[in-house]
Amino acid sequence: MNEHYRPTPGTPMEDLDTPCLVIDMDDLDNNMDVIAETYEGRTAKLRGHSKNHKTPAIAHRQIRRGGTVGGVCAAKVSEAEVMVHGGIPSVFITSEIVEPMKIDRLCSLADQAEMLVACDQAANARDISKAATARGVEVGVVIELETGLRRCGVREIDQGVALAKEIASLPGVRFRGVMSHQVIGDMPDREDRVVEANRTIKGVIDLKDAIEGEGIPMDIVSTGETWSYDVAAEIPGVTEIQGGSYLMMETHYSYMTEFHYAGKILTTIISTPRPGVAIGDAGVRAVSSLSGMPTVFDRPGVSVESMDSDHAVFKLESGASLKVGDQVLLIPAQQDAMVSRWDRFVGLRKGKVEVVWDILARGCHN
Amino acid sequence: MNEHYRPTPGTPMEDLDTPCLVIDMDDLDNNMDVIAETYEGRTAKLRGHSKNHKTPAIAHRQIRRGGTVGGVCAAKVSEAEVMVHGGIPSVFITSEIVEPMKIDRLCSLADQAEMLVACDQAANARDISKAATARGVEVGVVIELETGLRRCGVREIDQGVALAKEIASLPGVRFRGVMSHQVIGDMPDREDRVVEANRTIKGVIDLKDAIEGEGIPMDIVSTGETWSYDVAAEIPGVTEIQGGSYLMMETHYSYMTEFHYAGKILTTIISTPRPGVAIGDAGVRAVSSLSGMPTVFDRPGVSVESMDSDHAVFKLESGASLKVGDQVLLIPAQQDAMVSRWDRFVGLRKGKVEVVWDILARGCHN
Numbered sequence: 001m002n003e004h005y006r007p008t009p010g011t012p013m014e015d016l017d018t019p020c021l022v023i024d025m026d027d028l029d030n031n032m033d034v035i036a037e038t039y040e041g042r043t044a045k046l047r048g049h050s051k052n053h054k055t056p057a058i059a060h061r062q063i064r065r066g067g068t069v070g071g072v073c074a075a076k077v078s079e080a081e082v083m084v085h086g087g088i089p090s091v092f093i094t095s096e097i098v099e100p101m102k103i104d105r106l107c108s109l110a111d112q113a114e115m116l117v118a119c120d121q122a123a124n125a126r127d128i129s130k131a132a133t134a135r136g137v138e139v140g141v142v143i144e145l146e147t148g149l150r151r152c153g154v155r156e157i158d159q160g161v162a163l164a165k166e167i168a169s170l171p172g173v174r175f176r177g178v179m180s181h182q183v184i185g186d187m188p189d190r191e192d193r194v195v196e197a198n199r200t201i202k203g204v205i206d207l208k209d210a211i212e213g214e215g216i217p218m219d220i221v222s223t224g225e226t227w228s229y230d231v232a233a234e235i236p237g238v239t240e241i242q243g244g245s246y247l248m249m250e251t252h253y254s255y256m257t258e259f260h261y262a263g264k265i266l267t268t269i270i271s272t273p274r275p276g277v278a279i280g281d282a283g284v285r286a287v288s289s290l291s292g293m294p295t296v297f298d299r300p301g302v303s304v305e306s307m308d309s310d311h312a313v314f315k316l317e318s319g320a321s322l323k324v325g326d327q328v329l330l331i332p333a334q335q336d337a338m339v340s341r342w343d344r345f346v347g348l349r350k351g352k353v354e355v356v357w358d359i360l361a362r363g364c365h366n
Numbered sequence: 367m368n369e370h371y372r373p374t375p376g377t378p379m380e381d382l383d384t385p386c387l388v389i390d391m392d393d394l395d396n397n398m399d400v401i402a403e404t405y406e407g408r409t410a411k412l413r414g415h416s417k418n419h420k421t422p423a424i425a426h427r428q429i430r431r432g433g434t435v436g437g438v439c440a441a442k443v444s445e446a447e448v449m450v451h452g453g454i455p456s457v458f459i460t461s462e463i464v465e466p467m468k469i470d471r472l473c474s475l476a477d478q479a480e481m482l483v484a485c486d487q488a489a490n491a492r493d494i495s496k497a498a499t500a501r502g503v504e505v506g507v508v509i510e511l512e513t514g515l516r517r518c519g520v521r522e523i524d525q526g527v528a529l530a531k532e533i534a535s536l537p538g539v540r541f542r543g544v545m546s547h548q549v550i551g552d553m554p555d556r557e558d559r560v561v562e563a564n565r566t567i568k569g570v571i572d573l574k575d576a577i578e579g580e581g582i583p584m585d586i587v588s589t590g591e592t593w594s595y596d597v598a599a600e601i602p603g604v605t606e607i608q609g610g611s612y613l614m615m616e617t618h619y620s621y622m623t624e625f626h627y628a629g630k631i632l633t634t635i636i637s638t639p640r641p642g643v644a645i646g647d648a649g650v651r652a653v654s655s656l657s658g659m660p661t662v663f664d665r666p667g668v669s670v671e672s673m674d675s676d677h678a679v680f681k682l683e684s685g686a687s688l689k690v691g692d693q694v695l696l697i698p699a700q701q702d703a704m705v706s707r708w709d710r711f712v713g714l715r716k717g718k719v720e721v722v723w724d725i726l727a728r729g730c731h732n
Contacts, residue, residue: 005732017467019731051675075676095647095676096636098690101383120637121690151677152637152645270462271486271518279518281461285706286731290650309417309702310441310461310731311517324464324487336675340651341707343729363709363728365385365652365676366371 007346011353014327018268019282021342022329023248025349027260029065031246034258035229036066039241044233047092047222049244051075052336054361055345056086062247063088071114073242077102078364084113086360092116092142092222094179094242096152098124100131102366107135116140116176116220120154122166125173132172140176141167142220143211147180147203157210164211177220177239178211180204184227187255197228198235205237226253250335251295263345264297265330265338267312269322277305278322280312282330286341287312291334299328340364373712377719380693384634385648387708388695389614391715393626395431397613400624401595402432405607410599413458413588415610417441418702420727421711422452428613429454437480439608443468444730450479452726458482458508458588460545460608462518464490466497468732473501482506482542482586486519488532491539498538506542507533508586509577513546513569523576530577543586543605544577546570550593553621563594564601571603592619616701617661629711630663631696631704633678635688643671644688646678646696653678653696654703663695670696706730 005017013022039045048062050072059072071090074080080091090113097106097117109115110132119125119141132139143160146153154160160178167175182200184193201223208221224232224241232241245253248263265287267280284307287294293304294312301320305313312330316322332338340362347355371383379388405411414428416438425438437456440446446457456479463472463483475481476498485491485507498505509526512519520526526544533541548566550559567589574587590598590607598607611619614629631653633646650673653660659670660678667686671679678696682688698704706728713721 017732018465096645098636099384099634120639124690146639149674150643150672151674151679152639155640268465270464273486273512273518274521277516279462282731284656284703290655306516308515308517313517324490337650341729341731363707365648365707366383 006344006356007353009353009355013266013348013351016266016346018266018327019286020266020346021344022264022266023262023345023347024264025347025354027262028247028347031249031259031262032062032065035243035246038230039067039233042233044238044241045069046229046243047071047073047240048247049073049242050079050083050361052244052247052339054079054082054339054359054364055357056083056088056360057357059083059086059088069240076364076366077105078366079361080109080115081105082361082364084109088113090114094118096120096124096144098127100127103128103131106139107131107137110137110139111135114140116142118142118144118152118179119163119167120144120152122163125163125167125170129170129172137172139173141173142176142222143178143207145178145180145204145207147200148182153180157207160207161210161214164216165214168216175216175218177218177222178204178207179222181223182225182228188227193228194231197224197231201232201235201238205235208237226256245335248335248339251331251333252291261297261331263332263335265294265332267328267330269324269326269328272322272324276316278314278316280314280328281310282312283307283310285309287330287332288334288337288341290337294330294332297329297331302328304330372710372722373719375719375721379632379714379717382632382712384632384693385652386632386712388630388632389711389713390628390630391713391720393628394613394713397615397625397628398428398431401434401609401612404596405433405599408599410604410607411435412595412609413437413439413606414613415439415608416445416449416727418610418613418705420445420448420705420725420730421723422449422454422726423723425449425452425454435606442730442732443471444732445727446475446481447471448727448730450475454479456480460484462486462490462510464493466493469494469497473497473503473505476503476505477501480506482508484508484510484518484545485529485533486510488529491529491533491536495536495538503538505539507539508542508588509544509573511544511546511570511573513548513566515547515549517547519546523573526573527576527580530582531580534582541582541584543584543588544570544573545588547589548591548594554593559594560597563590563597567598567601567604571601574603592622611701614701614705617697617699618657627663627697629698629701631660631698633694633696635690635692635694638688638690642682644680644682646680646694647676648678648696649673649676651675652707653698654700654707656703657700660696660698663697665694668694
């Protein structure tokens with residue numbers, strides 16, 4: 001987006017410069033309300049993942065609206081910095097932080113907010129302990145267990161218990177609990193989600209029991225995703241759910257109809273070169289093609305055939321029509337990869353600009 | 367990348383914060399030199415595509431090093447703004463610009479530099495003519511012919527001739543010539559490239575001949591891509607080649623061994639959770655997965671098995687090893703989609719920082 005383009009409140013969607021990353025505010029509020037209602041009266045609460053929006057203003061809105069632990073997850077130290085500097089009081093970095101420079105930055109944040117970090121190695125816990133002690137701060141450490149994501153994490157209960165003992169013995173760090181992540185296949189029904197969440201989350205509950213059995217207390221069992229946000233909350237022992245995609249939504253989660261498609265890319269038709277084809281001004285660079293082509297919102301008979309870096313090729317079935325200058329809204333297949341490409345969200349209510357939010361953690365890859 | 371992270375010249379690669387978008391300066395200079403040598407003494411010259419680097423400093427270096435028309439291509443008006451404001455004297459926007467607000471911005475640029483724009487519709491030419499006349503500027507218009515990209519462009523010679531006549535009759539615009547684009551399948555040999563370039567570029571030469579046959583002069587025939595940079599330059603009538611990917615390179619063009627892999631992502635191992643597996647701190651968000659997984663540079667037996675948003679999963683064959691804290695360089699399968707995700711390039715010569723370039727047109731989707 002043009003660095004200086006910032007539409008004023010009240011601007012109608014038809015007048016927006018495109019492509020543009022828009023949020024339907026009614027849909028966003030709906031998605032936040034589903035979370036608030038789901039977790040009301042429950043032990044487990046949401047710790048929304050800020051990698052999905054990278055925007056402190058949205059994190060604050062999410063926390064105010066309810067159903068959360070009052071903090072967020074972050075994927076990177078730089079993302080956590082933006083959240084802490086933006087006033088979020090508790091941030092859980094759900095990745096291992098191993099480089100000395102990054103550990104120092106983590107400790108610096110621990111002086112300003114409650115900081116939690118994932119850990120799967122004793123050497124790493126000792127490095128964090130040393131840096132935190134030198135700075136006179138305390139960093140909360142959460143042991144990651146591998147339960148189906150095939151990424152980081154300890155693999156065995158014994159490994160986790162030994163690591164918990166080590167962490168509990170170190171100064172400057174506080175052992176806070178355990179975390180795990182899982183994936184599920186496409187288009188599961190509710191029963192699949194219940195079975196799969198219980199099967200995979202069982203591991204982290206077993207680890208919790210084993211560590212507590214050694215007399216080491218914890219207050220965090222963090223697990224779950226958008227696909228298991230409701231199921232994980234019913235599993236005894238779970239205290240936090242790491243949900244993110246539900247907020248803007250994506251066609252990948254189309255089976256979760258309680259969440260609405262809030263985030264979309266607004267594009268303009270720039271050419272109608274041949275019958276049945278129209279070209280839009282947004283491509284892979286703006287939309288992302290991860291998990292497949294985007295879906296066209298509310299225009300029957302129009303679909304995205306392909307995208308290159310900066311264009312989309314729309315296919316029109318007979319009866320559908322698009323002319324040069326028309327606007328088309330795209331729903332991404334996967335929104336996570338898209339948000340970080342933009343400098344700001346334009347929030348629309350009933351088709352008019354209500355708010356413009358700077359994506360302050362955009363580009364925070366470090 | 368952390369908004370404020372800017373390594374000082376002389377910093378060794380081992381001390382860089384990761385993930386980091388690095389350029390090997392020897393490789394970059396090699397790639398620019400291949401272009402300078404290829405086009406020396408030829409009519410056709412390169413008009414490098416700035417969408418591939420989005421950085422005026424790199425465009426200036428490319429122009430100074432030789433073999434170019436002295437200007438660049440741009441995909442978007444906002445990208446053209448950054449190039450013009452960065453001192454590039456001639457910019458060709460290779461897409462149709464149809465929205466009134468964008469046409470006004472295009473005309474404003476024509477007051478500061480030579481501006482060319484692609485066109486495939488008479489109504490659009492009239493809109494540009496009106497806006498340019500009102501501002502007292504001249505915009506160069508180039509007719510796009512569709513020759514295999516299946517995107518924008520006129521499809522028939524007659525259509526192109528009629529459009530050329532219309533453009534030539536309008537005030538405020540100057541008819542400058544014709545352009546076309548093509549694609550080729552994976553891993554062609556030199557003979558495939560010659561055959562396919564000649565076959566597809568023939569159309570735009572035919573259109574040129576037909577328009578000139580009507581007594582309408584032109585000075586630009588713009589066509590070709592990285593895969594045909596040498597072949598297109600041998601086709602009589604071609605004046606400009608639109609190359610971009612050759613500059614940083616990507617494994618998608620691995621068969622063009624005269625170009626070196628200059629642009630890479632530096633990542634650090636944060637976990638070695640199980641035998642034969644290591645986890646890196648850069649994922650799809652930083653690298654892009656377009657055209658497939660990245661290739662690991664100069665580490666035999668190590669490959670990227672998968673990526674999620676912020677992590678890469680490395681697979682190690684027996685004999686290969688990686689430990690926590692090790693750095694790994696990734697070569698993207700396709701670099702175009704990657705560059706716009708970063709705020710700056712870190713240029714390394716012999717493993718030490720030589721220069722840091724801000725990617726000023728990053729996020730210029732409009």
